[in-house]
Amino acid sequence: MTFNRSLKIAPSILAADFANFGAECEAIETQGADWVHIDVMDGHFVPNITFGPATCAAIRPHIKGVMDVHLMISPVDSYIEAFADSGADVITAHVEATPHIHRTMQAIRASGTKAGIALNPATPASSIEYLLDMVDLVCVMTVNPGFGGQKFIHSQVEKVRQIRSMIGDRPIHIQIDGGVDPTTAPLVANAGADVLVAGSAVFRGGSVSNPAPYGENIRNIRAAAVSIEV
Numbered sequence: 001m002t003f004n005r006s007l008k009i010a011p012s013i014l015a016a017d018f019a020n021f022g023a024e025c026e027a028i029e030t031q032g033a034d035w036v037h038i039d040v041m042d043g044h045f046v047p048n049i050t051f052g053p054a055t056c057a058a059i060r061p062h063i064k065g066v067m068d069v070h071l072m073i074s075p076v077d078s079y080i081e082a083f084a085d086s087g088a089d090v091i092t093a094h095v096e097a098t099p100h101i102h103r104t105m106q107a108i109r110a111s112g113t114k115a116g117i118a119l120n121p122a123t124p125a126s127s128i129e130y131l132l133d134m135v136d137l138v139c140v141m142t143v144n145p146g147f148g149g150q151k152f153i154h155s156q157v158e159k160v161r162q163i164r165s166m167i168g169d170r171p172i173h174i175q176i177d178g179g180v181d182p183t184t185a186p187l188v189a190n191a192g193a194d195v196l197v198a199g200s201a202v203f204r205g206g207s208v209s210n211p212a213p214y215g216e217n218i219r220n221i222r223a224a225a226v227s228i229e230v
């Protein structure tokens, strides 16, 4: 996984057919996805439950590119090894999930995986100031985590700008998660984001047997994000 700031679309399989993850991952990659975003929820840190490391390991052979695992779980440290072993390229944990997030980032990097730090909408950019030299990705949540299909929270665009300026020349991705569609994508891309997660806006209208709408949806988000009009 080499670093660059070019725009990447990362469909979230939270909006896929849960009985068909392997085929869904193959379909979105064929249709132009850059990364595959995997949402892990525990019913404790967030009010919803999805799946764990065994499912990630089962999905892995169906993904050629980057497997991006977003952990919405607490506690988190005791599960890092299992998610690293499942074949994740990036593991992202929440700054709100533990009082010892610095240790968590150390543990992710020690597992040989790229380390991501996620911030809920109420969490200020300053909360990650002392983590920037130990992370590979900052995930700015533009909805409250737990569910797909929610409305983009516009106050987060300013936070993206702040984080972009804090990062400076460091090789750190800025990822946006929640409510990304062709309307909101240009706002965050213009503020400095390079990885756009999108669930409902990618999977809407398509299926494994009719994957062309996935491609059209991905192209529409990408085209909107790289346009200069905001």
Ligand code: DX5
Binding pocket: 012, 014, 015, 037, 039, 070, 143, 144, 145, 146, 147, 148, 149, 150, 177, 178, 179, 180, 197, 198, 199, 200, 201
């Ligand atoms: C929310 C998840 C997101 C979600 C995005 O807790 O982390 O990845 O799937 O879904 P949309 O794009 O529908 O807002």
Ligand code: ZN
Binding pocket: 012, 037, 038, 039, 070, 177, 197
């Ligand atoms: Zn996510």
